[in-house]
Amino acid sequence: MDLYLLESMSIILITAVVILLIFNKLKLPSMIGLFLTGIVLGQFITSTSLITEISELGVIFLLFIIGLEFSIEKFSSIKHYAIVGGLLQVVITTLLVMLLSLCAMPLNRAIFLGFLVCFSSTAIVMKLIQKKQLTHTLQGRVTLGILIFQDIAVILVLLLTPLLGGESINLALLPQILTKLVALVLIILVVGLFIVPRALKEAAKTKNRDLFMLLVLFICLGTTFGTSAIGISPELGAFIAGLIISNTDYAHQTLGYIQPFQDVFMSIFLISIGLMIDVNYFIQNILLIVAFSIVVLLLKFVATLITGEVLKIPIRTTIAISILLSQIGEFSFVLAGVGITHGLLTNELFTMFLAVSIITMSSTPFLQNITPRIVDLFKRIPYFQVDEELSMIKEEEVQSQILENHVIIVGFGVNGKNLSRACYHYHIPYVIVDLNPLIVEKEKALGLPIIYGNASNESVLKELKINDANCIIIATSNYESTLTTIDAARRLNPDIHIIVRTRYLKNVDEVYAAGADVVIPEEFETSIVIFTKLMDYYNKDVDEITDTIDTLRSDNYYEFRSVAPDELTTKLNENLTDLMVESLYVKDKKQLDEYEFKKHDLTVTAIIRDNKTILGISPKFELIEDDLILFTGSQENIEFFLKDYYNVDGGI
Incomplete structure (x- = not known):
């Protein structure tokens, strides 16, 4: 070098x-x-x-x-x-x-x-x-x-x-120049309407940032080189390259x-x-x-x-x-x-x-x-009738698509879909951003306000009118991207309300420190939903259920941020009376009905596997090693069950 x-x-x-x-x-x-x-x-x-x-x-x-x-x-x-x-x-x-x-x-x-x-x-x-x-x-x-x-x-x-x-323009070369121009226009139309959008879509589907970026650089520099090669300025080539991509998602x-x-x-x-x-x-x-x-x-x-x-x-x-x-x-x-x-x-x-x-x-x-001083000088000239305030644009000239006081929804999975439906139902203006080009293409065709992009990117946030937004809800599963999105959103709009869904309790403190206003850990909320459904099944009083949930959520989940799954049942039991929640680890591959939960009048509520909660389990559900079974019942029935099946190693 x-x-x-x-x-x-x-x-x-x-x-x-x-x-x-x-x-x-x-x-x-x-x-x-x-x-x-x-x-x-x-x-x-x-x-x-x-x-x-x-x-x-x-x-x-x-x-x-x-x-x-x-x-x-x-x-x-x-x-x-x-x-x-x-x-x-x-x-x-x-x-x-x-x-x-x-x-x-x-x-x-x-x-x-x-x-x-x-x-x-x-x-x-x-x-x-x-x-x-x-x-x-x-x-x-x-x-x-x-x-x-x-x-x-x-x-x-x-x-x-x-x-x-x-x-001077050589008239003898005019047919050749016109041929080049026509060929250039045709190439731009074909490339711009068919090849580039398809190539960008395929690159976006891979979700490989390097691949997408290299393709964009090739389109920019390749078009610039192509126009230069036929005698047209490279600046025009760069402008054309940008124009081609501007008509895509x-x-x-x-x-x-x-x-x-x-x-x-x-x-x-x-x-x-x-x-x-x-x-x-x-x-x-x-x-x-x-x-x-x-x-x-x-x-x-x-x-x-x-x-x-x-x-x-x-x-x-x-x-x-x-x-x-x-x-x-x-x-x-x-x-x-x-x-x-x-x-x-x-x-x-x-x-x-x-x-x-x-x-x-x-x-x-x-x-x-010093504009006000210059305006004062013009006030002294009789010809000029100086208005007192800067004029706002006429209402009919404002774009109908201008977003103000809206909600930005990051990610269009299950959470994003439910949030968009709620916003639509309550007439709250909203806009969605997602990194899946297939989802963006499909939902945009249905009329949803959605764009393709990574919300951690400032240019994407500006397109979402982050400065005029009231709230941003980050519902993606990528933790690193969540942190960078919070940082970018807070820098561009210090007053915006940031709500974040995170997968694990252990991340809550870091997400708050990054600048989020509200953090909802999916891991803990799943157990809350299970608990609520369970209490409803046993016809527990609504106020009692609500009080227990409030207790569990107090102090921003402080007690639960480093709680292991088997310890969670103990904390739940502290708030219950005649019903116990228990958990057991599986040691060998078996079907769920091989364990006589039904015989002991016990109810299996969920299986936790690799930090994922599985609901709606059938009796023939295949258990694997290290699965955690969550089940409920009276203290007496649980004790009989454990006496019959609990072995020395602490597993079943």
Whole structure:
């Protein structure tokens, strides 16, 4: 392995960790810290080509995730803002920048510079919207619509860039190009509609995380390679790969698997941008850089303000949106790199652009904090009728599927099915998540609100609207997954009520410590059910049964968390009067009717085998070694039975 690469990556990572820790203490955006990491390290690392190549994977994964998160439903609910608002914002910004730039550069470069400036940072803006809980406001919806349009538009601009750089379309090659495009569309349709969904389903059925993740990575990188091989940009290939998976039931789980890769490589990408900054140039031209940054912020603010006026959005909301979208986005860095390749940017202009971009991105959180002051300035202008509060989105424009104050049911086994029926009966909004693709496919066809995924994955929990949920019920049998789900749910929504079903009493304390509010151990509850049925069979008083059960459940099962099965009968007997519960271990294979329980007027209530409780036993039930028989009867009858059959070894 290349030791230089290891050395460089180690230095980069430890520097980033230190700087991000400081930024976290100061409550400053991580993105600025990553830029600063690159700027600092740029003074010591001489060769950055290898790091830049690695960082390009961050762009690939980012576009893959954008395709993955894109859905027709999401787009259709905000199509007016996305199409009209997005188009206006991009076109107006590009025109304003182009007109100002024409005095210093030719038309093609001026247009390209307009394209560079018109895109905003999806990463920064969406984090701010989520942090301020603006998702369902008019401000959040319009902003999201414009960002979606920009994400799609950047693909088109990447395709147009070679033409702006002077490359001409050879008409003789047009049939060949069209053939490639038609073939690509056909392949995408076949792969997207038939092959990928089937492959993902088969991988999901195995419940093998590594297999599923490797398949997803192959789809992402394989599609990217395929489009590159026929002369189409790898960025478009990554977007198409995400788009293919977005129409399957496995999009949310895929997002969870791919997100860590995207986060790591995108961080390296942002650091690599900082590495490109010439500190000496930055210091020498600081006033010019700041001036250009202010011009960019003002131009984008004005362009979005005009867009808001056309859409007839209240001015206060328009101002807030204009501030949110005033920075240059991360896609512009990708576009700038392509522009250099095609001679649309000089090295000096590229350095200036990077510096201006970093300043505009860094200023966004601070500008958002002073939004009220900017609104006050607009109040002094007679033309603007400033509303007093940020407008909420109109009721008819809100998606009917928005979940609020709902219950999340994790696992759709017997418990999950019963819980969903109860929620449906009492009109409690709920959503289900399960890792069995066959169950998800079947129940979704029946109209149940269910998605495929692992609830321990943050991306899946976000899709389940964990932030708006009141309660999450974890009814799966995987103990490790239960603990990670509790941790993720508590981090994403500290106030959510967490109810957990666990199999064994010994796990109760650990589950409570992990953050659960209520823990129901299946092992102990089974004995409670057996006891209740037994008491009902003997016509015991309901109040007496209830009091006994309450006693058994007191102190959160404290007495029973480390109780062996044979000790459980002793504790049950402490609460009973004329009826005894007893247990015996089996030493040899026999049928149940070979033991004369009926002759001694005793009732077998259950068999415990390998920590599993077996009910509804027939007389011909086959017993095996180490089975534990639970039976009930009067003390006198039990003593006669034991006298006849109990041997010296303590087994039967």
